[in-house]
Amino acid sequence: MTSKQKTGNLSDKSPPAKTGRRSFLTGAAAAGAVAVAGAPFIGNAEAARTTTWKIQTSWPGGIGLDIFKDWCNGIVEKTGGELAFKPFGAKDVVGEFQLFDAVKNGVLDAMNPFTLYWAGRMPVAVFLSSYPLGLRNPHEWDVFYYALGGLELAREAFGRMGLYYVGPVHHGPNIIHSKVPIRSIDDFRGRKMRLPGGMVAELFQAAGAKTTLLPGSEIFAALEKGTIDVADYVGPAINHALGFHQVTKYISMGPAGFMSIYQPVDLMDLTVGQKSWNKLSPAMKRFVESEVHVYSDIHHAGIQAADQKAWKKFDEAGTEVTRLSQDDVEAFTELAVPLWFNWANKDKYASRAFKIQLDYMRSGSLGYVDADMIKGQSLKM
Numbered sequence: 199m200t201s202k203q204k205t206g207n208l209s210d211k212s213p214p215a216k217t218g219r220r221s222f223l224t225g226a227a228a229a230g231a232v233a234v235a236g237a238p239f240i241g242n243a244e245a246a247r248t249t250t251w252k253i254q255t256s257w258p259g260g261i262g263l264d265i266f267k268d269w270c271n272g273i274v275e276k277t278g279g280e281l282a283f284k285p286f287g288a289k290d291v292v293g294e295f296q297l298f299d300a301v302k303n304g305v306l307d308a309m310n311p312f313t314l315y316w317a318g319r320m321p322v323a324v325f326l327s328s329y330p331l332g333l334r335n336p337h338e339w340d341v342f343y344y345a346l347g348g349l350e351l352a353r354e355a356f357g358r359m360g361l362y363y364v365g366p367v368h369h370g371p372n373i374i375h376s377k378v379p380i381r382s383i384d385d386f387r388g389r390k391m392r393l394p395g396g397m398v399a400e401l402f403q404a405a406g407a408k409t410t411l412l413p414g415s416e417i418f419a420a421l422e423k424g425t426i427d428v429a430d431y432v433g434p435a436i437n438h439a440l441g442f443h444q445v446t447k448y449i450s451m452g453p454a455g456f457m458s459i460y461q462p463v464d465l466m467d468l469t470v471g472q473k474s475w476n477k478l479s480p481a482m483k484r485f486v487e488s489e490v491h492v493y494s495d496i497h498h499a500g501i502q503a504a505d506q507k508a509w510k511k512f513d514e515a516g517t518e519v520t521r522l523s524q525d526d527v528e529a530f531t532e533l534a535v536p537l538w539f540n541w542a543n544k545d546k547y548a549s550r551a552f553k554i555q556l557d558y559m560r561s562g563s564l565g566y567v568d569a570d571m572i573k574g575q576s577l578k579m
Contacts (some may be wrong), residue, residue, distance in 0.1 A: 251307035258415035260439030294413035316397030321544035325551035327465040368498035371458035435504035
């Protein structure tokens with residue numbers, strides 16, 4: 199199946215072409231049929247020259263990188279040659295933690311990172327991707343972004359940095375690989391553990407782990423050398439492709455139905471340098487925004503499908519899956535709640551984002567949080 203078949207051609211939904219707009223219907227009349235090919239956005243000779251964006255993802259390999267490249271390679275056809283995406287995997291152009299500055303400074307036009315990576319420079323990033331015991335399902339994050347004002351808030355925060363946040367990209371929950379069995383919160387104590395930083399790292403530090411920050415592309419080597427003995431990363435398909443089953447014997451998750459208590463919806467995003475974004479026509483901007491919705495859906499579903507096959511591979515490799523108990527969830531919740539408010543009070547954007555999410559979690563729709571859980575905590579809006 200081609201990328202176009204997977205994601206559809208969103209340009210078909212654009213307004214009818216104006217008189218004089220460049221046509222790609224050559225030969226249609228002679229054939230006795232109308233064959234619409236290419237995009238309807240091209241309006242003049244200048245626009246007809248292809249604009250090519252260099253985009254780097256955080257995926258170092260596996261199905262995530264495959265889907266990313268397939269999506270990028272399909273853009274030029276969908277836009278009739280007006281816009282093209284040139285994809286790069288993790289570390290192909292710059293290191294993963296250098297992506298932010300590379301896009302800001304024009305080395306890259308855009309990035310597809312794990313949003314949480316920017317928590318150190320933008321506290322709001324903690325609340326733009328899932329955090330411990332917060333929103334727990336993909337649709338809840340869609341409600342935050344597309345119904346409760348999260349998207350506008352993210353764009354405002356990134357805009358101050360010279361970047362345009364196009365939209366979130368779903369992939370799935372994160373899981374923990376370990377050289378030793380982890381069956382309760384106590385088993386994290388003293389363990390050398392890779393985490394993505396931010397609130398997630400602080401949660402496991404509070405549980406007694408010795409945490410370190412590493413990009414995904416460096417996890418295998420660290421496990422192999424013994425630099426770390428526990429590592430959080432994404433889901434089973436990509437982790438198996440990266441060989442984690444070769445250097446660990448165990449996978450730790452939350453209770454049944456709650457794969458990850460600390461990052462159940464580890465969001466990525468597509469963020470573009472403001473200068474590159476400003477060069478697009480209004481119609482092309484709308485196309486890219488819509489296409490990120492489509493990419494998120496295809497990306498999420500494709501990875502979930504691959505995960506189902508990967509579980510069988512881990513089983514064949516002799517990997518043992520262990521699960522935390524509900525008592526462990528409650529213990530982690532007690533550690534997490536003060537961290538929520540600490541991070542939310544770091545700046546106004548973090549406070550605004552968390553307030554939206556807290557109200558949602560306290561509502562009748564979710565009910566994750568009650569008054570007793572947050573007693574004594576306050577937001578400095």
